[in-house]
Each structure stands twice: as structure tokens, then as C-alpha cells.
Amino acid sequence: MHAADLATTLAVVDRSTPALDAVRLIADQDLVGLVIAEADGHPSAVVSSIDVVRYMLPGYLLDDLSLTNTVGEVGLDDLHQGLQGRTIGDLVDDSDVSVRSVLVVPPDAGPIEIAARMVDARTQVALIDDPSRSEPAFVTLPGLLDAVVARWDAVPDRSPHADGADTARDESEG
Amino acid sequence: MTVQIVLAVAAFVVAYVFIATEKLPRTLVALGGAALMVLIGATDDAAVFFSEETGIDWNVVFLLLGMMIIVGILRQTGLFEYLAIWSAKIAKGRPFRIMVMLIVITAVLSAFLDNVTTILLIAPVSLLVAQRLGKSPVPYLLAEVFASNIGGTATLIGDPPNLIIGSRGDIGFNDFITELAPIIVVLVAVLVGLCRVLFRKSFAYDADRAERVMALDEREAIRDRGLLVKSLVVVGLVLVGFVTSTFTGLEPAIVALLGAGLLVLLARLEPKRVFGDVEWETLLFFAGLFVMVGSLVNLGVIETIGQAAKGAVGDHYFAASGVLLFGSALFSGIVDNIPFVATMAPLTADLVQSGGGDARPLWWALALGADLGGNLTAVGASANVVMTGIAKRNGHAVSFWEFTKYGLVVTAVTVGLCFPYLWLRYFLA
Numbered sequence: 001m002h003a004a005d006l007a008t009t010l011a012v013v014d015r016s017t018p019a020l021d022a023v024r025l026i027a028d029q030d031l032v033g034l035v036i037a038e039a040d041g042h043p044s045a046v047v048s049s050i051d052v053v054r055y056m057l058p059g060y061l062l063d064d065l066s067l068t069n070t071v072g073e074v075g076l077d078d079l080h081q082g083l084q085g086r087t088i089g090d091l092v093d094d095s096d097v098s099v100r101s102v103l104v105v106p107p108d109a110g111p112i113e114i115a116a117r118m119v120d121a122r123t124q125v126a127l128i129d130d131p132s133r134s135e136p137a138f139v140t141l142p143g144l145l146d147a148v149v150a151r152w153d154a155v156p157d158r159s160p161h162a163d164g165a166d167t168a169r170d171e172s173e174g
Numbered sequence: 175m176t177v178q179i180v181l182a183v184a185a186f187v188v189a190y191v192f193i194a195t196e197k198l199p200r201t202l203v204a205l206g207g208a209a210l211m212v213l214i215g216a217t218d219d220a221a222v223f224f225s226e227e228t229g230i231d232w233n234v235v236f237l238l239l240g241m242m243i244i245v246g247i248l249r250q251t252g253l254f255e256y257l258a259i260w261s262a263k264i265a266k267g268r269p270f271r272i273m274v275m276l277i278v279i280t281a282v283l284s285a286f287l288d289n290v291t292t293i294l295l296i297a298p299v300s301l302l303v304a305q306r307l308g309k310s311p312v313p314y315l316l317a318e319v320f321a322s323n324i325g326g327t328a329t330l331i332g333d334p335p336n337l338i339i340g341s342r343g344d345i346g347f348n349d350f351i352t353e354l355a356p357i358i359v360v361l362v363a364v365l366v367g368l369c370r371v372l373f374r375k376s377f378a379y380d381a382d383r384a385e386r387v388m389a390l391d392e393r394e395a396i397r398d399r400g401l402l403v404k405s406l407v408v409v410g411l412v413l414v415g416f417v418t419s420t421f422t423g424l425e426p427a428i429v430a431l432l433g434a435g436l437l438v439l440l441a442r443l444e445p446k447r448v449f450g451d452v453e454w455e456t457l458l459f460f461a462g463l464f465v466m467v468g469s470l471v472n473l474g475v476i477e478t479i480g481q482a483a484k485g486a487v488g489d490h491y492f493a494a495s496g497v498l499l500f501g502s503a504l505f506s507g508i509v510d511n512i513p514f515v516a517t518m519a520p521l522t523a524d525l526v527q528s529g530g531g532d533a534r535p536l537w538w539a540l541a542l543g544a545d546l547g548g549n550l551t552a553v554g555a556s557a558n559v560v561m562t563g564i565a566k567r568n569g570h571a572v573s574f575w576e577f578t579k580y581g582l583v584v585t586a587v588t589v590g591l592c593f594p595y596l597w598l599r600y601f602l603a
Contacts, residue, residue, distance in 0.1 A: 058305065059568045064298035066252035069394035070259055071302070074386060078305065096567065 003114055003128050004107040006147055007137035010125065012037045015089030019055070020080070022088055026052060032124045032141060035102065036088060043136050046125050047091065047099045055091045056083060104129045105139065111148055114139055179473050182216040186466055190517075194509035196553075201455045204462025204513075208469075216469035228468030230461045233341045233427045234334075238288075239457060240430025241331055245291050246451030247441050248409060251402040252395035254283065258299035259392035267384025269307055270377040273317055274366050276300060280318045281325030281362045285332045285355075286413070289322045289557035291451075296322075297564045306386040312570050313373035316577070319561040320365055320549050320584045327545035328358040330416070330426060334460075335506075335515035335544045340426070342519035343526065343537045347416040347426055353538050357595045361546075361588045368587060372580055401441055408437040463516045471520055480524035487525060491532050492601040494525070495539035496593055502543025503589040507550025507581070515544045535600040542592045550585040552577035 011025050012035045022034055026049050033048040054062070056079055061068050071078065092099050103126040105114050114126055124141035189207035193200045211217050221228045261279055265271030276296065284292045296318050304311035326332035330340045330350045339345060370377075396402060415422070415429035424432075438448050470476050487494040498518075505514050522540055526533045548555030552562050552574045558581075562572045 058301070060298035060301035060564075063564065063567075064255065064295070066255045066395045066397065067298055067302055069397075070255065070390050070392060072389055072391055072394075074306075074389045 001111055001147055001151065002107060003105050003109040003126070003139050004130065004137075006111075006114075006139045006143050007128055007130075007133075008140060008143055009135060010035050010138045010140070012041070012043055012136065013088050014039065014041075015087060015092060017088045019052075019083045019086040019088060019091060022052060022091075023056060023083065034088070035125060035127075035136070035138065036092065036099070037136075043102050043127050043138075045092065045099050046102050046123050047097065048124065051097045051099070052091065055094055055097050058082065059096070102127045111144060111151075114144055115148075118144070178214055178216060179475060181214045182211060182469055182473055183475060185210040185214065186470060189466060190513060193513055199455075200510065201459040201462065204459045204466065206462075208462040208465035211466055211469035214469075217465060217472050221468060221472060222465050225468065228471045230464045230468075231338070231341050233425055234337045234464075235427075235457050235460055237331065237337055237427040237430050238334070238460065239452065240427065240432075240434040241288065242452045243434035243448065244405075244409065244412065244430070244437055245287050247401070247437050247443065247448060248405040249291065249295060249451070250398070250443075250447065251405055252397050253402055253405075254295040255299055255395035256392045257283075258296055259303070259390050259395065262299075262303045262387050263390065263392065267307070267387035268377075268379055269309060270370065272303060272307070272387075273314055273369055273373070273377075276314060277317050277321040277362065277366055277369065280321040281328075281358075281365075284322040284325035285328040285358075286409075287332075289326045289333060289555065290560050292322050292326075293319060293557045293561050293564070297561060301564075301568050302390070303387060306383065306390070308380065308383045309376055310570060311568070312565060312572055312576075313369070313376045315561050315565050315570075316572070316580055317365070317369045317373070319555075319557050320369075320581070321362065322557050323545060323548045323555050324358060324361050324365060324588060327542060328355040331430075333511075333545045333548075335511050336541055338512070338515050338519050339522075339537055339541050342523050345537060346420055348420060350541075353599075354541060357542070357592060360595075361591060364587060364591065365584065368584060372583065401443075404440040405437060408433050408440065411436070460512070460516075463513055467516050467520065476520045477524065480521050483521060483525060484528055487529075489529070489532065491529060491536065492597060494533075495535050495596050495600075498522070498536055498539040499543040499589060499592055499596065502540055503547030503550065503585060506544045506547030507554040507585060509553075511544040511548055511555065515540065518544075535596055538600075539592075539596060542596075543589065546588050546592065547585060549581045549588070550578070551581055554581065 011029060013022055013025070014037045025031065026034065031049060033046050034052065035043045036045040036047060038044045091097055100121060100123050103117055103121045103123050105117060105126045105128060107128055107130045118124060118126060118141060126139045128137045128139060130137060185207055189203050192198050192203040212222070217228065223229055257279055258276065261275035262272045265275050280292055280296050297315055300314040300318060301311045304314055328350065330336050330347045336350060340350065412429055412433035415424060415433065416426055419426055419429060441448070502514065502518070518540055522536050525536055548558065552558050552572070558577065562577065565572050
């Protein structure tokens with residue numbers, strides 16, 4: 001199992017993408033983060049969804065969590081209003097938002113290598129360095145873990161029904 | 175002049191320059207300066223730890239520690255957010271009325287809380303309210319930081335320089351209230367008038383916007399009613415302890431520590447939430463500063479300057495009060511007022527000791543000048559730095575000169591009014 005086997009496509013945004021569209025994209029596609037492309041379309045950075053939320057919320061609410069419940073439903077309208085006219089470029093330039101360079105892995109990278117590189121880079125998305133592909137392909141953390149768990153389940157004595165707890169209970173009952 | 179004195183004075187001046195210019199962390203400088211004083215032989219372990227005159231002033235350090243613990247727990251109740259939103263709603267969403275309410279609340283809170291803490295508590299609510307009003311939050315934040323520095327002057331515990339003055343001058347909680355609170359009440363009223371003029375373009379009323387302010391629910395700010403009740407009971411007891419300290423003989427530091435201990439017992443919070451707001455660096459900064467100034471006292475430097483000051487002042491204490499008032503205001507507007515007052519306190523104590531009751535207003539001149547002078551520039555007080563930082567993080571940067579433009583007016587008027595107050599109250603007869 002290699003990176004190429006785990007490849008998936010992701011929506012890519014750029015600096016001119018409206019922040020409201022980016023939030024909608026995360027919500028619609030259950031994304032863990034956004035891949036940000038340069039003007040030429042090449043993916044260059046990743047911002048996690050939680051950092052997009054960080055950008056969406058006013059700083060004063062994060063400074064004082066006691067206020068968060070006082071704003072009521074109107075607060076949601078305020079969030080929408082606050083994001084109007086703002087773009088992914090503004091988000092990238094915000095010093096409070098953590099935007100990381102996109103992690104690049106070779107097509108033949110194994111799952112442990114990809115996992116280790118993701119942990120090292122603290123990112124949940126990796127770009128597969130494969131010029132032969134017509135559009136950028138990625139490995140996402142959920143996709144990677146799906147593959148890892150599938151591998152564990154494929155081995156009979158590591159299936160969920162063959163764990164230590166079950167064995168111990170069986171022995172005591174016996 | 176001995177080599178030891180030259181070295182000690184040089185170390186003191188260099189440390190002071192580093193603190194004033196903020197080239198290095200102030201705590202590092204103060205502790206480094208203190209270490210140098212010990213190495214020079216200007217002080218020793220006995221003086222550092224056990225001398226009330228020339229060592230670490232534990233009354234100040236533990237009073238600060240106790241209050242930091244109490245306020246750290248109290249702020250978790252949401253009480254301050256409740257008060258601020260409640261005041262905005264009482265003002266019916268009218269911008270100027272909201273500013274007046276926030277000024278008054280900030281000034282009163284600052285009299286009993288550290289100014290930085292007050293700003294940390296009030297600024298987020300102000301940003302929220304200003305956003306709902308569709309106004310720039312900058313006038314509100316500026317008004318609040320001015321109110322905080324003015325209100326903090328009213329009590330022994332309102333501003334760190336007052337703690338030093340109280341301890342070195344043996345001045346109690348009630349003395350500060352009776353001597354300074356009257357003029358501070360006047361100055362808060364004057365600040366309201368000044369803000370009406372200075373920020374006159376910020377008060378246009380919009381009924382729809384006002385409705386959005388009225389939609390805020392202040393009751394939701396209170397997340398732990400049990401903790402709120404316990405905290406208010408302890409704060410009440412501590413205030414009673416401060417007011418009655420003259421009769422009970424309990425030092426304010428002991429009262430604050432007893433209150434902190436009681437609240438810790440009652441609150442039953444995890445240590446991180448109990449001690450998370452204690453500014454250990456600030457406490458160490460004070461400790462280092464006391465050792466540095468105490469070393470100069472040990473070597474007779476302060477006494478020599480004091481003698482020169484006595485010669486210059488003679489019995490002209492009104493003139494001396496004026497010089498101290500305006501000089502302190504100017505100096506505190508430019509550099510941190512804590513080291514300034516720590517240095518001036520032993521000098522003032524010398525003058526008051528030799529002049530008796532007639533010279534006692536010098537303490538009030540020092541307190542008024544040093545505390546109110548903090549409004550002069552964006553770096554005049556820690557609360558100003560914190561406020562501009564919060565404003566910048568929320569997309570409303572306040573430049574040094576923008577702050578100073580307003581700070582200069584507020585400081586000139588407030589300090590200017592203190593001069594006739596001192597004359598009327600202490601020197602007219």
C-alpha cells in the first residue's frame with residue numbers, strides 16, 4: 001500500500017476565494033482542512049478547518065469565553081457579516097491563523113512514512129508528488145487511517161472480535 | 175565616593191535604562207540588577223530577605239499575590255461580563271450612555287482590581303458592544319483605559335505604585351480612600367465630559383443597532399452561580415478586612431492572603447484555574463526592584479539625595495508637591511511607573527519624616543502624579559499596552575501617536591486639576 005493507492009482529489013482554493021465560500025466548502029464536503037493553491041493552480045499551503053473557524057470567530061470571543069453564550073442567535077449573523085468581503089488571502093495573512101506549507105510525499109511512500117510525516121508537519125493532508133497526474137492528488141488523514149484499519153481487520157487474529165478483553169472473558173467463563 | 179557606590183549606581187542606572195527602553199524583559203533586568211548588587215556587596219542575604227527597609231517588601235509582594243488569586247477566581251464567574259453587558263442595556267444601546275456606563279464601571283472595578291485585569295475583562299465586552307453598534311471600538315477602549323488608570327488611583331490596591339507608597343509610607347487602605355477618592359470621583363466625571371468632546375463623532379444613534387445590543391443576554395455570562403456567590407462573599411470579607419485593618423492590626427497583605435486561602439478552599443478548583451492568573455514574573459520584578467533600591471539605601475545614596483532634596487525643598491512643601499506631581503506624571507507617562515515609585519518612595523519617606531505632617535501631602539502628590547501620568551502615552555502604563563494589543567488583535571490598531579493625542583489631553587486636565595486639589599485640601603490654611 002502506497003501513497004498512490006490512497007490518492008484522492010480535494011477541492012483547492014486560492015487567495016481570491018471568498019472566505020464565506022471556503023467555510024461552505026468545509027461544511028458541504030466535511031473537510032479537515034483546505035488546500036490553498038498559488039495563482040498557477042499549484043497547491044502550496046494547507047490550513048486546517050479549525051484554523052478557518054479560528055479566523056471566522058472574533059478575537060474578543062476567544063479572549064473571553066464567558067461572552068460566547070451572551071451573543072445568542074444574532075451572533076451567527078454577526079459571523080456571516082464579519083466574513084463578508086474577506087478572502088482566503090486575508091486568512092493567509094492573518095498572523096493568528098496557522099497556515100502550513102503543503103506536505104509533499106512521493107507516490108511510493110508507505111502508510112507509516114506518510115503518518116510520520118503528517119505528525120511531523122502537524123497536518124492532515126499530504127500532496128502526492130506525481131507529475132504524471134493531470135490534477136493534484138492528496139492523501140488525507142481519514143483516508144490513511146481507513147487504510148490502516150482495513151489492513152488490521154484483514155488479519156484474522158487482529159479483528160475487533162479477537163481482542164484481549166474478549167479472550168479474557170472467554171477464559172474466565174470457561 | 176567609593177568604588178562600591180559607583181558600581182552600584184552604575185548598575186542601577188543601566189538596569190533602569192533597560193527597563194525603561196524595554197530592550198530586555200523587565201523581570202530579567204530587575205533580578206539581574208539585584209544579583210549584581212549582591213555581588214558588589216551593596217546588600218546581603220539578611221537585608222534582602224529580612225529587612226523591611228532595604229530588602230524585599232513582602233507586604234507588597236504578598237498583597238499582590240493574594241489579590242491576583244482572588245481576582246483570578248472571581249473572573250471565572252463571568253461577573254464582569256455580566257456587569258458590562260447589563261450596563262450597555264441599561265443605556266438602551268445609546269452610544270454615549272454606554273461609554274459613560276463603561277467608564278464608571280471600569281473606574282470602580284479598577285479601584286479594587288489590578289488595572290491590567292480590568293482591561294482584560296472589559297475590553298472584549300466593549301469590542302462586542304461596539305461591533306453590535308456598528309462603531310469603531312477604539313474610542314470605547316481608550317475611554318476605558320483612561321478610566322482604569324484614574325480609578326486605580328483611588329485605593330491602596332488599585333495600582334501597584336499605591337501598594338509601594340502604602341507600604342513605605344505606612345499609609346492604610348482607608349487613608350487612600352479618604353485622601354484620594356474624592357478627587358478621583360471628580361476626575362472620572364471630568365473624563366466623561368472630555369470623552370464627550372474628544373470622541374464626539376462616535377455617538378450617532380441607530381435604533382436597529384441599539385436593538386442588537388439589547389439582544390445580548392448578560393445572564394448567560396454567569397456560568398457558575400455557586401462560585402459567584404462564594405467569590406462575592408470572600409471579596410466582601412476582604413474589603414471589610416481592608417477597611418478595618420487599622421483596628422484589627424491585620425496588614426492588608428495578610429487580609430488578602432487569608433481571603434485568597436479561604437476562596438481557594440471554598441472554590442475547590444484545580445490548581446491551574448486557581449493560580450493560572452498569578453503573574454509570577456511581576457512578583458519577581460517587584461522583588462528584584464526592591465533589592466536594587468534597597469541596595470542604594472544601604473549604601474547611603476538615597477540618604478544623600480534625600481538630604482539634597484531637603485535642602486532644596488526647605489519647608490516649601492506645596493511647591494515640592496507640585497514638582498512631585500507634575501514630574502511624576504511626566505516621568506510615569508514615558509517609563510514604567512513601578513520602578514519610578516520604588517525609587518522615589520524612600521526619598522519621599524525621608525522628606526515626610528523630616529517635615530512631619532506638613533510634608534505628608536507629598537505622598538499624595540507622588541501617587542496622583544505616578545498613577546495619572548500613566549495615561550500620557552501608549553506605554554505609560556501596563557494597561558495601555560494590553561489595551562492596544564487587544565485592539566490590534568481585533569483589527570483596530572491604535573498607534574502610539576493616536577493614543578498620545580488623546581492621552582495628552584486627559585493627563586494634562588486630570589493632573590492639572592490635582593494641583594488645586596492639593597492646595598485646597600492641604601495647604602490653603
